[in-house]
Amino acid sequence: MIVVHNSHECDVLVIGGGPAGSTTAALLAHMGRKVVLLEKDRMPRFHIGESLLPLNLPLFERLGVADEIRRIGVYKPGAEMVSDAHGTATKFRFASNPHLPVDHSYQVQRAEFDKLLLDNSRRLGATILEATRAREVEFDVGERTRITATGPDATVSSLLARHVVDASGRDTLLASQLGLKRTDKIHGTAAVYGHFRNVPRRDGDDAGMITVHLFEQGWLWMIPLTDGIMSVGVVGDRAFFKHRTDDLNGILARALAASPSAADRMAKAELIRPLVATGNYSYDARRIAGNGYTLTGDAFAFVDPMFSTGVLMAMSSGALAAEAINVWLENRKAGERLLRSYERRMRRGLEAISWLIHRINTNVLRDMFMSSIDMFDIRNGVVAILAGDFYEKRGLFSPLRRCQLAYGVLYGLSKVGLRLRGRGLTWRSTNSVKSTDVGDALGKGIGDFKWAINEPEGIAAPATEAADGARVQAVDSAA
Numbered sequence: 136m137i138v139v140h141n142s143h144e145c146d147v148l149v150i151g152g153g154p155a156g157s158t159t160a161a162l163l164a165h166m167g168r169k170v171v172l173l174e175k176d177r178m179p180r181f182h183i184g185e186s187l188l189p190l191n192l193p194l195f196e197r198l199g200v201a202d203e204i205r206r207i208g209v210y211k212p213g214a215e216m217v218s219d220a221h222g223t224a225t226k227f228r229f230a231s232n233p234h235l236p237v238d239h240s241y242q243v244q245r246a247e248f249d250k251l252l253l254d255n256s257r258r259l260g261a262t263i264l265e266a267t268r269a270r271e272v273e274f275d276v277g278e279r280t281r282i283t284a285t286g287p288d289a290t291v292s293s294l295l296a297r298h299v300v301d302a303s304g305r306d307t308l309l310a311s312q313l314g315l316k317r318t319d320k321i322h323g324t325a326a327v328y329g330h331f332r333n334v335p336r337r338d339g340d341d342a343g344m345i346t347v348h349l350f351e352q353g354w355l356w357m358i359p360l361t362d363g364i365m366s367v368g369v370v371g372d373r374a375f376f377k378h379r380t381d382d383l384n385g386i387l388a389r390a391l392a393a394s395p396s397a398a399d400r401m402a403k404a405e406l407i408r409p410l411v412a413t414g415n416y417s418y419d420a421r422r423i424a425g426n427g428y429t430l431t432g433d434a435f436a437f438v439d440p441m442f443s444t445g446v447l448m449a450m451s452s453g454a455l456a457a458e459a460i461n462v463w464l465e466n467r468k469a470g471e472r473l474l475r476s477y478e479r480r481m482r483r484g485l486e487a488i489s490w491l492i493h494r495i496n497t498n499v500l501r502d503m504f505m506s507s508i509d510m511f512d513i514r515n516g517v518v519a520i521l522a523g524d525f526y527e528k529r530g531l532f533s534p535l536r537r538c539q540l541a542y543g544v545l546y547g548l549s550k551v552g553l554r555l556r557g558r559g560l561t562w563r564s565t566n567s568v569k570s571t572d573v574g575d576a577l578g579k580g581i582g583d584f585k586w587a588i589n590e591p592e593g594i595a596a597p598a599t600e601a602a603d604g605a606r607v608q609a610v611d612s613a614a
């Protein structure tokens with residue numbers, strides 16, 4: 136083992152080369168700062184989080200990668216929500232909201248996307264050390280922070296930085312080390328996902344839409360990617376994952392059995408890489424920044440991915456953090472003010488998304504999404520939120536406020552037995568949809584879905600997630 140001391144001294148050391156880390160490193164290097172970024176894997180590597188939002192596009196322009204993203208992405212005109220329980224599908228098209236500055240986004244294979252962003256930060260002047268894992272962060276070493284890292288061949292390096300950015304994603308290196316991490320105990324969900332071929336896309340212009348298939352205990356996503364690949368995953372609540380001993384194939388099959396519309400599309404599906412599981416969903420850190428460090432992206436907070444918000448939040452947090460840190464390096468007080476405003480903005484976004492996520496399995500919110508009645512113009516509100524417009528201060532008629540207003544009215548009506556269904560209000564003696572209603576309608580057993588796995592070449596599977604064959608207890612214990 137070789138030990139190298141002070142192999143790098145820099146202004147800013149970034150831990151993690153995902154979208155948050157690459158954005159922070161690229162912008163700070165462009166501002167003339169000496170930046171070193173450590174990434175524990177080698178790119179390209181598999182990562183989940185493939186559906187992007189329209190408000191990502193201005194950030195791509197700013198980073199100078201807009202043309203390259205267009206080249207590797209599938210054009211995404213909006214999102215579709217399908218509910219078998221309601222017997223309807225609703226399409227939310229970005230172009231239908233005249234207030235949005237951008238009318239589309241992209242679906243991307245993260246292996247390609249993350250490599251592209253990381254290469255771009257290298258091009259803009261950041262030093263990138265791949266296959267190098269940050270192990271420990273030691274504050275107050277003089278005016279510096281010391282980061283110990285293990286590189287290829289187990290080489291250990293000690294690096295000194297004026298400021299450390301944690302962009303280590305769900306590994307949450309600093310939030311865990313500093314005891315800042317809080318998990319959302321109420322909204323415990325987990326996911327199982329993989330890449331498939333032979334899953335039909337929607338017709339014509341809608342071919343690039345993400346589809347969310349709702350079922351009683353969760354939802355499935357279908358994201359059309361390049362090379363004829365469909366990313367398919369299930370997010371389930373605690374009840375869905377509880378006390379089951381299925382393997383990951385069995386879990387996905389159980390979700391499909393609860394969603395006939397998704398099962399139909401998966402009838403000839405062929406799995407091309409082992410399924411992966413992720414548990415223990417939502418969390419945040421009690422602080423976003425401290426003396427000499429800043430958290431960005433998933434290293435700060437994570438919310439359920441239903442609205443595909445993760446990459447936009449990671450990149451916009453990286454951009455805001457870069458501006459604040461650049462000032463902090465010259466003037467601590469002014470930088471700290473900017474970091475506080477960065478924290479307020481991020482929390483505003485998280486609260487907006489969490490409000491919807493916490494209610495997505497309720498009949499009232501699902502009725503609002505699936506009904507053809509557009510109460511308080513919520514359709515445009517939902518499109519704005521799905522486009523990534525969730526950071527602004529909430530005025531009386533902001534997208535989220537309109538959703539909350541409609542929700543409040545419909546919640547009150549549900550208490551006297553009225554529900555919004557189809558084109559109007561109907562009386563319902565019960566508020567719940569039984570899972571057997573949809574399962575029986577499918578007429579398919581869980582065992583009917585079995586996929587042969589063809590391993591793709593050249594892209595490493597994620598090291599930190601549970602691969603297929605792991606039992607559902609792995610998800611349970613994490614969730």
Ligand SMILES: Cc1cc2nc3c(=O)[nH]c(=O)nc-3n(C[C@H](O)[C@H](O)[C@H](O)COP(=O)(O)OP(=O)(O)OC[C@H]3O[C@@H](n4cnc5c(N)ncnc54)[C@H](O)[C@@H]3O)c2cc1C
Nearest residue numbers: 151153154155175184186269303304432433440445446449
């Ligand atoms: C099931 C699921 C579905 C999702 N779907 C979507 C979606 O459709 N759209 C969307 O926008 N988001 C989605 N997300 C969220 C999205 O994946 C994340 O929000 C996004 O990747 C966060 O980016 P990041 O840069 O913060 O972290 P990451 O992308 O996770 O990057 C962190 C990087 O840090 C590296 N790293 C970790 N520890 C260390 C260390 N000690 N030293 C060096 N490097 C380290 C990792 O290797 C990784 O490359 C989904 C998430 C899940 C779990």
